[in-house]
Amino acid sequence: MSQEDQLERIWRSLKPKPSFNLVEQTRLFLKEGPIGFYDEKARLIKNYHIFCFNDYLLLCKPEQNSNNVTYRLKVLVTLQACVKVEDEKSGWSDFRASSPGSNVPDNIL
Secondary structure, three states, rough: HHHHHHHHHHHEEEEOOOOOOOOOOOOOOEEEEEEEEEEOOOEEEEEEEEEEEEOEEEEEEEEEOOOOEEEEEEEOOOOOOOOOEEEEEOOOOOOEEEEOOOOOOOOOO
């Protein structure tokens, strides 16, 4: 599937739509997948889905609607040009976002 097709697929699945056009020539789709956050108050893991691009990170709540899955956009993070996203196949994560030369922790995902 081409980059443009991937961006279109993700755009169609998002609710509400972001305030910017997801399908841009300069935007690169990097990764997507499930992610869980532990809620200490509720004492359970809350399941989300993350979409990672070269310039944005979208945290969404998956919603099953009849035959398809849509994603409710919960958090939109703008990635600065200095943030690097790379494959991380060792350990517990599939990718790593880091910001060299700053006080941001090396592994934030």
